[in-house]
Structure formats: structure tokens, C-alpha cells
Amino acid sequence: MSQIQDYPSLFSLAGKTAVVTGGSRGLGLHAATGLTLAGCAKLIITSRNASACADAVKSLQSLSTGATTLSLPADLSSPSEVERFVKELAAVTDGKVDILIANAGAVWGEAFDRHSDAAFDKVMNLNVRSVFNLIRLCTPLLERAAKQSGQKARVVTVGSTVGLNIGAIGEHGMYGYAASKAAVLHLTKHLAVELGPRGILLNAIAPGVFPSKMTKGMIALAGGEEDMGKGSPDGRIGKPEDIVGSIVFLCSRAGEHVNGAVLPIDGGKHVVPSTVKL
Ligand SMILES: NC(=O)c1ccc[n+]([C@@H]2O[C@H](COP(=O)([O-])OP(=O)(O)OC[C@H]3O[C@@H](n4cnc5c(N)ncnc54)[C@H](OP(=O)(O)O)[C@@H]3O)[C@@H](O)[C@H]2O)c1
Numbered sequence: 001m002s003q004i005q006d007y008p009s010l011f012s013l014a015g016k017t018a019v020v021t022g023g024s025r026g027l028g029l030h031a032a033t034g035l036t037l038a039g040c041a042k043l044i045i046t047s048r049n050a051s052a053c054a055d056a057v058k059s060l061q062s063l064s065t066g067a068t069t070l071s072l073p074a075d076l077s078s079p080s081e082v083e084r085f086v087k088e089l090a091a092v093t094d095g096k097v098d099i100l101i102a103n104a105g106a107v108w109g110e111a112f113d114r115h116s117d118a119a120f121d122k123v124m125n126l127n128v129r130s131v132f133n134l135i136r137l138c139t140p141l142l143e144r145a146a147k148q149s150g151q152k153a154r155v156v157t158v159g160s161t162v163g164l165n166i167g168a169i170g171e172h173g174m175y176g177y178a179a180s181k182a183a184v185l186h187l188t189k190h191l192a193v194e195l196g197p198r199g200i201l202l203n204a205i206a207p208g209v210f211p212s213k214m215t216k217g218m219i220a221l222a223g224g225e226e227d228m229g230k231g232s233p234d235g236r237i238g239k240p241e242d243i244v245g246s247i248v249f250l251c252s253r254a255g256e257h258v259n260g261a262v263l264p265i266d267g268g269k270h271v272v273p274s275t276v277k278l
Contacts, residue, residue: 009253010252010253010254011038011248011249011252011253011254012038012039012252012253013035013038013039013040013098013099013248013251013252014039014040014041015039015040015041016035016039016040016041016042016098016099016251017040017041017042017043017044017093017096017097017098017099017145018032018035018040018042018043018044018097018098018099018100018101018251019043019044019045019046019089019093019097019099019100019101019138020032020035020043020044020045020046020101020103021045021046021047021076021101021102021103021104021134022046022047022103022104022105023045023046023047023053023056023071023101023103024045024046024047024049024052024053024055024056024071025047025052025056025212025213026210026212026213026214027103027158027207027210027212027243028045028047028101028103028104029045029056029059029060030210030240030243030244030247031101031103031156031243031244031247032045032056032060032101033060033063033240033244034243034244034245034247034248035099035101035247035248035251036060036063036065036067036069037063037065037244038248038251038252039065039067040067040099041066041067041068042067042068042069042093043060043067043068043069043070044069044070044071044072044089044092044093045057045060045069045070045071045072046071046072046073046074046076046085046104047071047073047104048073048074048075049073050071050073053071053073054071056071057069057070057071070092072085072088072089072092074088076104076126076130076134077106077122077125077126077130079129079130079133082130082133082134082137083137085134086134086137086138086141089138089141090141093141095140095141095144096141096144096145096148097138097141097142097145097153098142098145098146098149098151098153098154098251099153099154099155099156099251100134100135100138100142100153100154100155100156101155101156101158101247102131102134102135102155102156102157102158103158104126104130105123105126105127105158105180105214106122106123106126106127106177106214107123107174107177107214108120108122108123108174108176108177109168109172109173109174109177109218110172110173111170111171111172111173112169112170112173112175115173115175115176119176120175120176120179121176122176123176123177123179123180124176124179124180124183127177127180127181127183127184128180128183128184128187131157131184131187132187135155135157135191135202138155139195139198139200142155142195142199142200143198143199143200146198146199146200147199151253151256152199152200152201152256153199153200153201154200154201154202154203154250154251154255155188155191155195155200155201155202155203156202156203156204156205156247156250156251157184157185157187157188157202157203157204157205158184158204158205158207159181159182159184159185159188159204159205159206159207159262160177160178160181160206160207160208161206161207161208161264161266161269161270162174162177162178162181163178163180163181163182163183163184163185163206164182164185164206164262164264164270165270166178168218172218172221181206184204185204185206185262188202188203188204188260188262189202189204189260189262192259192260193260196259196260201255201256201258201259202259202260203250203255203258203259203260203261203262203263204261204262204263205243205246205247205250205262205263205264205265206262206263206264206265206266206270207238207242207243207264207265207266208232208237208238208264208265208266208267208269208270209228209237209238209266210237210238210239210242210243211225211237211238219237225237229267230278231269231272231278232266232267232268232269232272232278233267233268233269233272233278234267234268235267236267238265238266238267242265243265246263246265250263
């Protein structure tokens with residue numbers, strides 16, 4: 001018989017301190033919900049909008065798990081704001097963070113001929129540069145948590161399947177966005193090698209389409225959620241549980257030997273050859 005150590009704790013995050021950027025809504029709020037339900041003791045979310053953060057904190061507290069939940073609003077597109085955020089984070093976490101979900105991101109869809117430098121800059125800045133700066137500045141906090149707990153700290157970055165395959169082109173082309181998501185997936189692999197020996201594991205999720213403020217227009221253009229889901233082998237788009245399941249797996253003991261991986265969450269759409277009509 002295989003010797004499984006303490007199966008009930010395999011997916012537990014009991015006692016952990018976790019941080020979710022862009023945790024006020026959408027995929028970030030799904031991730032924060034999963035981390036809370038899996039037992040995190042302390043959860044910190046951030047986004048630019050203080051009142052949206054406060055609402056999200058309230059909804060997370062209503063899960064009544066006993067976790068301490070708070071928000072530290074910040075504009076992560078600015079390097080000085082990333083610095084301020086990490087300083088405040090260190091103060092409220094005693095300098096120890098077990099889990100960092102680098103989720104905050106922005107999209108831009110515009111025709112190739114009109115796609116401006118400012119649009120390209122905006123997505124590369126928030127989706128790549130600020131993720132790098134955030135992870136770099138959080139590394140001492142993650143290292144400290146790993147040392148004290150004797151368990152690997154975790155970073156999960158949020159890429160996209162458009163960073164794996166070609167996404168939207170034409171009128172709503174996502175040129176800068178696709179490049180930024182491919183870049184963050186590669187950065188994650190790079191940092192997995194750099195930080196693994198320092199007790200920190202890095203993995204990325206690559207979601208397909210999930211309903212959120214970001215994708216509302218795109219889903220409407222496709223004719224709604226049901227029609228949008230038809231392009232995927234499992235016939236649907238994403239739902240909150242899909243994010244929760246993958247985040248909890250990657251951050252728990254169950255994911256302890258997974259490092260430098262990219263987990264597509266799209267029902268298999270990313271492996272459908274373009275010649276196959278579903
Ligand atoms: N939804 C999808 O189908 C999908 C698919 C693949 C990948 N993704 C990725 O998943 C992540 C979340 O997307 P979502 O769909 O949940 O989008 P969303 O609903 O627009 O949420 C984005 C979150 O990031 C925050 N944010 C945006 N700019 C920020 C900034 N400068 N500083 C700090 N926080 C900022 C937003 O809050 P504020 O605006 O208040 O700051 C919000 O909390 C993104 O990285 C996105 O690229 C989404």
C-alpha cells in the first residue's frame with residue numbers, strides 16, 4: 001500500500017498567510033475565496049479601488065472561517081506603489097508571507113494599425129514589470145515564511161492561454177496583452193529555477209475565458225457565455241471553482257513538487273488544432 005502522509009491535510013492551507021493582487025473582483029476574488037476556504041489564517045488583498053477592496057473583504061469575512069482579512073489598496077502599475085505596498089504588507093504580516101498570487105492585470109484590445117505605444121506599455125508594465133518587482137520585493141517575506149514553517153512558500157502568477165496560443169487579432173487585437181502573458185509565463189519558469197533553492201516555488205495558471213469585468217465585452221461579442229464555451233472541448237467557459245481548485249492545489253502540500261509549471265484552465269481549448277471545428 002502506498003504511504004500517504006496525513007491525507008486530510010494534503011489540500012489544507014491552515015495557518016498560512018496569503019496575498020492576492022487584484023483580489024477585489026473577478027479571478028482574484030475567486031482565488032482569495034479559495035485560499036480562505038482552504039484555511040488561510042490571514043489574507044491580504046489589494047487593488048487600486050479602496051471601496052471595492054473593502055467590499056471584497058466584507059464578502060470574504062462572510063465566509064466565517066475565522067481568517068483575518070484585510071486590504072491594502074495600491075496602484076501596482078507604479079514601482080513606488082509596489083514598494084509602498086510591500087512595506088505595508090511586511091508590517092501587517094510580521095514580515096512573513098506563505099503565498100503570493102500575482103493576479104492583477106489589464107487588457108487592451110485594438111486593431112493592429114491603431115494599437116498605440118501607450119496601450120502596449122500599459123499591459124507590459126502592469127502584467128510583467130510590476131509582477132517581477134512585486135515578486136522581487138516579496139522574496140524576503142516568502143523566504144522567511146518558508147524558513148520558519150519548514151514548508152515551501154508559493155507564488156502563483158496569472159498568465160492566460162493567449163500567452164500560449166494566438167488570441168484575438170483584427171479589430172480587437174490583443175497584441176501587447178498576448179505578449180505580456182507569454183512573458184509572464186516565461187518569467188515564472190525563470191524565477192522557479194532562481195527561487196526554488198531559496199524555498200519558494202513558482203507556478204503559473206493560464207486561464208481561458210472566465211466571466212469578469214475584463215471579459216464582459218468579449219463574451220458579449222461572441223454571443224454570450226454559452227456560445228463562447230462552444231469553442232472548448234468541454235463545451236463551456238470557466239467558473240469560480242476552476243480557479244479555486246487550481247490555486248489551492250498549487251499552494252498546498254498537494255502541489256509541493258510542482259515548480260515552474262504552467263497550468264492551462266480552459267477545458268482543453270489550447271490543444272485544439274485550428275483545423276478542427278467543434
Ligand atoms: N477573465 C478571464 O477570462 C481571464 C483569462 C485569462 C487571464 N486573466 C487574467 O486574470 C487576471 C484577473 O483578470 P479578471 O478577469 O479578474 O479582471 P478584472 O475583473 O478586470 O480584475 C482585475 C483586478 O486587478 C485590479 N487591478 C487592475 N489594475 C490594477 C493596478 N494598476 N493596480 C492594482 N490592481 C489593479 C482590479 O482592481 P482595480 O481596477 O480597482 O485596481 C481588479 O481587482 C488578469 O491578470 C487577467 O489578465 C483573465
